[in-house]
Amino acid sequence: MTAEAGPSSASTAMLEVARVWKSFDGLSVLRGLDLQVSRHEAVVLIGASGSGKSTLLRCINGLESVDAGSITLDGDLEVTDLDADLDRLRRRVGIVFQSYNLFPHMSVIDNVMLAPRKVLGVPREQARRQAAALLARFGLADKADEFPDRLSGGQSQRAAIVRALAMEPELMLFDEITSALDPLLVSEVLDAVRDLRAGGLTIVMATHEMQFARDVADRVCFLHEGVVLEQGPPEALFTAPRQQQTADFLARARRA
Amino acid sequence: MASLVGFVVVISLLVSRTPGWPAVQETFFNGEEFVATFPGLLEAFWLNVRIFLVAEPLILVLGLLVALARNLRAPVFLPIRVLATAYVDVFRGIPTILVIFLLGFGVPALRLQGVPNEAVFWGTMALVLSYGAYVAEVFRAGIDSVHPSQRMAARSLGLSAFQTDRHVVLPQAVRNVVPPLMNDFISLQKDTALVAVLGPIEVLRQAQIDASFNFNYTPYVGAALIFISLTIPMTRLADWLQARTARRRRAGSMA
Ligand SMILES: Nc1ncnc2c1ncn2[C@@H]1O[C@H](COP(=O)(O)OP(=O)(O)OP(=O)(O)O)[C@@H](O)[C@H]1O
Ligand SMILES: [Mg+2]
Numbered sequence: 204m205t206a207e208a209g210p211s212s213a214s215t216a217m218l219e220v221a222r223v224w225k226s227f228d229g230l231s232v233l234r235g236l237d238l239q240v241s242r243h244e245a246v247v248l249i250g251a252s253g254s255g256k257s258t259l260l261r262c263i264n265g266l267e268s269v270d271a272g273s274i275t276l277d278g279d280l281e282v283t284d285l286d287a288d289l290d291r292l293r294r295r296v297g298i299v300f301q302s303y304n305l306f307p308h309m310s311v312i313d314n315v316m317l318a319p320r321k322v323l324g325v326p327r328e329q330a331r332r333q334a335a336a337l338l339a340r341f342g343l344a345d346k347a348d349e350f351p352d353r354l355s356g357g358q359s360q361r362a363a364i365v366r367a368l369a370m371e372p373e374l375m376l377f378d379e380i381t382s383a384l385d386p387l388l389v390s391e392v393l394d395a396v397r398d399l400r401a402g403g404l405t406i407v408m409a410t411h412e413m414q415f416a417r418d419v420a421d422r423v424c425f426l427h428e429g430v431v432l433e434q435g436p437p438e439a440l441f442t443a444p445r446q447q448q449t450a451d452f453l454a455r456a457r458r459a
Numbered sequence: 460m461a462s463l464v465g466f467v468v469v470i471s472l473l474v475s476r477t478p479g480w481p482a483v484q485e486t487f488f489n490g491e492e493f494v495a496t497f498p499g500l501l502e503a504f505w506l507n508v509r510i511f512l513v514a515e516p517l518i519l520v521l522g523l524l525v526a527l528a529r530n531l532r533a534p535v536f537l538p539i540r541v542l543a544t545a546y547v548d549v550f551r552g553i554p555t556i557l558v559i560f561l562l563g564f565g566v567p568a569l570r571l572q573g574v575p576n577e578a579v580f581w582g583t584m585a586l587v588l589s590y591g592a593y594v595a596e597v598f599r600a601g602i603d604s605v606h607p608s609q610r611m612a613a614r615s616l617g618l619s620a621f622q623t624d625r626h627v628v629l630p631q632a633v634r635n636v637v638p639p640l641m642n643d644f645i646s647l648q649k650d651t652a653l654v655a656v657l658g659p660i661e662v663l664r665q666a667q668i669d670a671s672f673n674f675n676y677t678p679y680v681g682a683a684l685i686f687i688s689l690t691i692p693m694t695r696l697a698d699w700l701q702a703r704t705a706r707r708r709r710a711g712s713m714a
Contacts, residue, residue: 266611294617304612308630317626318616352706370616 215278217242217405218263218374223272225258232258234429235272240374245406247416247437250426251452256409259426260376263407264296265289276374294322297367301379303359305351305366312338312347315366322370330369337365341395357388361395368399375399377408381415393419413456417441425449485675492677496669500681503665507651510583510661514647517587519640522594529599543595550592556653559585563657582654590647597643601636602628634704641697645690652686662686 216239225233232255240246248256261267263274275281276295306314315334319325325333338347341361351359360380367375377396381389393415400406400419410416416423417437424434425446433446444450474480528536528543550558562585567576575581605628613623652663660668662682669678 264615266615290614290617290619293615298615300608300612302608304608306609306612306627306631308634318618321622321626322617366616 216240217244217277218407219273219275219278220259220263221273221275223259223262223274224270225255225262225267226270232429233262233269236426236430238424238431240405240407242373242405243403244421245400245419246408247420247423248407248409248426249411249413249416249423249452249456254426255429256426257378260298260378260407260409263374263376264298265292266298290322294370295372296374296376297370297372298376298378299360299363299367299380301382303351303356303363303383305354305359305363307351310348310350311343311354311362314351314362315369318366319369334365334369337368338362341365341398342391355388356384357391360384360388360392364392364395364399372404374405374407377406377410379409379411381410381412411456413441413453425452427452487676487680489675489677492673492675493681496666496678497681499669500662500665500678500685503660504662504682504685506579506659506661507648510579510586510651510654511648514583514586514590514651515644518590518594518643518647521587521591522598525591525595526598526602529595530602547592547595550589551596553589555586555589555650556656558589559653559656561585562588563654578657579654579659582657582659586647586650586654590643590650593643594640597636597639598632600639601632604635605631637704638697638701641693641700645693645697648689648693649686652682 218238218240220236220238222235222237223233224231224235236255236259238246238259248259250256258267262269273281276292305311306317309317312331312334315337316327316330319330319333320327335344335347338344341364343358343361343365346354346358346362351362354362360383364380380396381392384392389412393412396406396408396415397419420437422434423437423440424431425440425444425448426432427446427448433440433444433449440449441453444453525543525546528539529547531540559582562581563578566574566581567578570576609627609631610623613627614620618626652661655661655663655667658664662685666678666682670676
């Protein structure tokens, strides 16, 4: 764990995933998976394609329901409770996808303002000011009034990050947010994540960028056959994996 | 452009040299007849325009409501869904002109109290019911054409299901179906002439009256010109909108 991990990292888990099972028509993807994330922690999920990284992230903000087990946020909001107010949950948990999923019929700033205005009831002018400030922080000030079709991949993904941030989430989920990008544009998006990480945002992210995982993660979790098979600080996990499957995966990733 | 003009000139020359041409010209393209009847046709066309202007918004509202009703998934809405589906099945299956006959002649024959008896009113309602079924299907296709990831993105931001439909899905659905909707508008514009069968003096009926007066068909050609002068620009607009929609849609998300 890095030195500036913050004082509250010792407190109870902000996110607690306990024995979660999830299958899609007979295909068992998560098999009793456990994961705890503390406040201000950056956790990176790695694992083979199909190992369930996206599924786990979607379960965490209630976009998928789980078959068994529980997911608890801040010890008070049970995501997996049938009566849970998922809209309320999603205000506190942001997610950014590989395919940016910007709303193509709105300008960039309208994309960013939509949820604060409609969900939180922020007045238009205030929402606009906040959105403009966030866009400026991520180098998109001059793109505020463009439509998404005028943005590069990197700009689109940064706009998608800003849109999620505008809800001021306590926890941010990133699902392979650089996989669809031209290699030249990857770094601008990763820099945005680094920036958020430095600001103390709690992050869970799935990625294939091993170097980046090494740089930014407090902890790396290797998903294999529906569980977190091995986890630890990036240096330890990358240089001296304890499990054979982890070593195999890392060797394959290095070759790719 | 030059080649196009040349082509038109050559065709015109060829046509005007054919032996039957003078008779054709006399019957269909009679200048005097045209000048005499065209103003009357334009005036009668105003009724077509009014039928169109009343019918179109009603069709859009009906079509959208029916499409939304057909997309309701919760079991409590089953009766509404069945009703909406039945409406679409029935009215898409009946020729528009038959609906016009049914309503335009049938309803006034009932002599109901408190119900309009005018042919134009029932002709317009018939167009609304008939086109509403088509437009409902167009809207439904539009809603289905919005990628599920858009819904997911909206929900992940905390928008409710209703807010997601209202602000994310429907605006895109409507934009995606503007070109097919324009095609339906164009056909509706032409089909306002079907109301002629009920007797009101709209442009086709007026042309028919003029034509039978002098046994000359130029008024029909005049009426055709009036329709074309509206449908051609509308078609171009539809093409342009389609191209723009396609561009926007390609860029919105990628995966
Ligand atoms: N909605 C769904 N319906 C059916 N099967 C699904 C669904 N979502 C995911 N799966 C399946 O679940 C498995 C895990 O998928 P998931 O997307 O979570 O993997 P991943 O670790 O994110 O992989 P990748 O690295 O390729 O993104 C895959 O076999 C996938 O086909
Ligand atoms: Mg994935």
